[in-house]
Amino acid sequence: MLEISGVDKVIVDSLLEHGVLASVASYLLDQSRGVIVLTCGDGDQSHDIFSYHVQLQEGRCNYPHPRIHLCAWNGGALRINPASATNRTAPGAADIFLAEVLDASDLKDIPVVVTYCHVPCGKAYAARMNAKEVFEENIRAKKIIKSRKSGIKAACFVQVCREGKKRSYYLVRERWEAWLANVWPNLVLSLVRSL
Numbered sequence: 001m002l003e004i005s006g007v008d009k010v011i012v013d014s015l016l017e018h019g020v021l022a023s024v025a026s027y028l029l030d031q032s033r034g035v036i037v038l039t040c041g042d043g044d045q046s047h048d049i050f051s052y053h054v055q056l057q058e059g060r061c062n063y064p065h066p067r068i069h070l071c072a073w074n075g076g077a078l079r080i081n082p083a084s085a086t087n088r089t090a091p092g093a094a095d096i097f098l099a100e101v102l103d104a105s106d107l108k109d110i111p112v113v114v115t116y117c118h119v120p121c122g123k124a125y126a127a128r129m130n131a132k133e134v135f136e137e138n139i140r141a142k143k144i145i146k147s148r149k150s151g152i153k154a155a156c157f158v159q160v161c162r163e164g165k166k167r168s169y170y171l172v173r174e175r176w177e178a179w180l181a182n183v184w185p186n187l188v189l190s191l192v193r194s195l
């Protein structure tokens with residue numbers, strides 16, 4: 001199984017310290033009609049993400065069973081971005097994947113999309129992306145989806161796997177902006193110096 005890089009450990013620790021990655025339980029996601037989970041299909045991680053959403057829907061879904069609709073391409077939310085390095089060898093892939101996600105929302109009448117990225121992601125590492133770039137593209141994916149369908153709700157989630165321990169977080173957008181402006185400039189300097 002892929003191990004998290006040293007750089008990504010530092011980035012994730014900083015985001016946790018500043019509350020950018022927050023407990024999902026604190027965020028009330030409307031799952032009354034279910035949820036579209038846009039995620040990387042990574043076979044080492046998908047069961048954790050899926051079962052986590054089963055747990056999250058307990059008592060929150062108006063159906064007699066969990067309603068989790070998967071859109072699971074390698075790289076997950078990153079693939080929605082036309083300019084993503086993960087799409088470099090697949091021109092046009094972003095539009096196709098976006099159409100699939102919007103179609104899923106229509107077909108299943110589910111207005112809530114969770115855009116997932118995960119660290120470490122083999123697709124992102126193959127494209128030489130660090131965690132900061134991965135999270136940026138996740139946020140961009142959320143914006144693209146929201147701009148393409150009125151009434152759709154989207155939230156950014158992140159799954160982190162370290163030393164075999166897996167955990168999903170909600171990415172708090174406002175805190176991300178503050179972290180980017182106030183913490184990242186010094187953090188990137190220290191990362192460059194340590195190379």
Ligand SMILES: [Zn+2]
Binds near residue numbers: 075120121122
């Ligand atoms: Zn992945």
